Amino acid sequence: MSFLIVGASVAGTRTAIALRQRGFSGHIVLLESEEHWPYDKPPLSKDLLAEGHVPDVPRLLTPELAAEFALDVRLGMRATGLDPARRVVFTHTGDEFSYERLVIATGAHARSLPIPAVPGVHTLRTLDDATALREALAGRPRVAVVGAGFIGAEFASAARGRGLDVTLIEALEIPMSHVFGDEVGREISSIHTLHGAGLVTGARVERFLGSEQVEGVALAGGTEVPADLVVVGVGAVPNTHWLADSGLPIDGGVHCSDRFEVEGFPSIFAIGDLALRRHPLLGVSARIEHWTSAGEQADAVAAFVTGAEPLAAQLPYVWSDQYGARIQMVGMPSLGELAHREGSIAEGRFRAVYTDTDHNPIAQVSVNDPRAVAAFRKNHRRGGSLADLVGQQTSAR
Ligand SMILES: Cc1cc2nc3c(=O)[nH]c(=O)nc-3n(C[C@H](O)[C@H](O)[C@H](O)COP(=O)(O)OP(=O)(O)OC[C@H]3O[C@@H](n4cnc5c(N)ncnc54)[C@H](O)[C@@H]3O)c2cc1C
Known part of the structure; x- marks a missing residue:
């Protein structure tokens, strides 16, 4: 064969x-x-x-x-x-x-926006994209990031790590609310403002300013975000x-x-x-x-x-590193209801657990808490309850 x-x-x-x-x-x-x-x-x-x-x-x-x-x-x-x-x-x-x-x-x-790009507008998917962005960041540009999903958030974090002015422009009113729900989306995305990045939400990009080189991003309603470098991270x-x-x-x-x-x-x-x-x-x-x-x-x-035993399906898992924090998600929170939260981004540790209609945990988002990921997986495999996972004391919201 x-x-x-x-x-x-x-x-x-x-x-x-x-x-x-x-x-x-x-x-x-x-x-x-x-x-x-x-x-x-x-x-x-x-x-x-x-x-x-x-x-x-x-x-x-x-x-x-x-x-x-x-x-x-x-x-x-x-x-x-x-x-x-x-x-x-x-x-x-x-x-x-x-x-x-x-x-x-x-x-x-990488998805592009359906508007004409100008030099200085980038996407980030490949090694060549990252190399070009690394070189551009060395020129200490003002940075605008269109899209506050994982890739946009990580790029914003890297640019802030270099001490650059960064503004995130997000179409949703609450970044990541389609993934985490409103309450947790608000909490997780507070990481940007906590680390000095600007965040414009509910925004629609109309066009890029500049012709030879990008000068900013024009939003519907007349707002203009000045920028020398734009990264589009829209999926x-x-x-x-x-x-x-x-x-x-x-x-x-x-x-x-x-x-x-x-x-x-x-x-x-x-x-x-x-x-x-x-x-x-x-x-x-x-x-x-x-x-x-x-x-x-x-x-x-x-x-x-090769005719081996079929492998057991796993819950989806993703991690994202932003501003020195590790965000980890197991399962698909949008399929459940937020049932428990503890900690906060400001405290540097956070966890949210989502349950299905039978109140069983089906997804979790955690920040700087790798043990919570292992605990969630173990509980899920066993078919454990929310109380098993988070303890009787803390299960009530
Ligand atoms: C910048 C970045 C950071 C990420 N960070 C994380 C993270 O922290 N955590 C996480 O869980 N996931 C992360 N991801 C997502 C993860 O990398 C992807 O899920 C993973 O790369 C998907 O792998 P893939 O092989 O399916 O596709 P891809 O990685 O997209 O690879 C597809 C390959 O196919 C090649 N190809 C395409 N078309 C053709 C063609 N017609 N003929 C021949 N070859 C072709 C491409 O060149 C490419 O090499 C990140 C992704 C990016 C872009």
Whole structure:
């Protein structure tokens, strides 16, 4: 059997390595559109933007590892089409790659605003994006960040860490309220103002000011936020354009089963940021755009195709580092009700627990409290109650 893996970031490289670790000895080819050896993305919005020594970006694969695992890695090779009937992937060079099993792991790209960009307006998704931003930050610009989600918040934090003037511009009245709900969204996003960043909420960006170089952001209603550097962090769009004529079920992601088989195409798997499936523990269809999930999905595919025991589904987990604080989220808070909160951002430690309609904990957000994450997971596995998790004394709000 042979495997073709398209996209060599965390989902793709982890699949290849997991296949080898589980004893798969057939041919494995990885196609990757970037020229860089595969690297990890989380440091791009964190350590890589900090002032001073430039840290090495952790590599997901090196020439040595590729040789050790006998992986045929084709960098700078962009897939442009797929013919599932012939089991062939086409590339921009005109080469065709045939496969017996295909893994689609082409992830996502940063969403842009539907207005003309000008020089000085950036997005942050790739190593080249982060390198360009690092260089731009060294010029000590005034910074505006459009979007106060995880990426925007981390960029704002890095820029404040350099002592720069930073203003976040957010469309929602309460940043992250779509993820955490109003009360916790308000608490978590207070981290920005606590660390001296400006925060404009309920704002709609109309246009960027300047022509040769960005001079600011014009908002509906007439407000102008002056800036020499703008980062747009308004989410990511799945990289499915190359599959448009393939006949695969694509609608906001690649639709796949519990085992990540693409619906109707059993020899094709889709994993990582672009995989859309009904999550067995959450009971809803979702694309989970988190680093840990991409790795878990890769291992699940490798286990399935090598005939190992199916791996148990995990609750989604994401972390975010902002202003020296670590924010961790397990589960999907928007599916539950806020049932318990303790601490605050100002105190440097915070936790919120969400329950389902039966009052069982289904999600948690915590700040600077890694033990709370382990405790939540353990309680969830056991089917424990809110009182089991937070103690009888503190369970009442
Ligand atoms: C700046 C940043 C910081 C992050 N920080 C965190 C964090 O702190 N915690 C967390 O949980 N998650 C974080 N994430 C999210 C996490 O990195 C993603 O969930 C993860 O990278 C998804 O992996 P993936 O392999 O599915 O997709 P991607 O990482 O998007 O990789 C897709 C790969 O496919 C390649 N590709 C695309 N199209 C083609 C094509 N047509 N042909 C060939 N190759 C193609 C791309 O070049 C890319 O290498 C962060 C993401 C970013 C961008």
